[in-house]
Amino acid sequence: MHQTPHISKPDAAAMKQKEVQFCVAGYHSFLSVENSGLKNILQTCVDFGAKYRKFYVGEILAGRKAVAQETEFGSINQGPDLGPA
Numbered sequence: 140m141h142q143t144p145h146i147s148k149p150d151a152a153a154m155k156q157k158e159v160q161f162c163v164a165g166y167h168s169f170l171s172v173e174n175s176g177l178k179n180i181l182q183t184c185v186d187f188g189a190k191y192r193k194f195y196v197g198e199i200l201a202g203r204k205a206v207a208q209e210t211e212f213g214s215i216n217q218g219p220d221l222g223p224a
Contacts, residue, residue: 146154158172171177184196201209 161167162169162171187199188194
C-alpha cells in the first residue's frame, strides 16, 4: 500500500539533514540518496516499523561481512543479476 503522509516541515528538514550527513560522513555521492537500493532498504525499515513498532535498526542490519557473503553466494547461484537495485 503506497500512502504519502503529510510530513511536518521540521521532520522534512531533519530527513534532509540525515541525507546530507549520510553523503558527507560516508563519502557517498549525492546521487546515492536517490539510489533505488537505498530507498528499498529504507522502505523495508518503514514497513518493519509499522509491523514491529519502533526499534533500533542497527540491531537487525546484517553487516558488511554477511552482505559480502550473501552477495558472493547469490552471484554464484543467480548469476550477475541479483534483482532490483
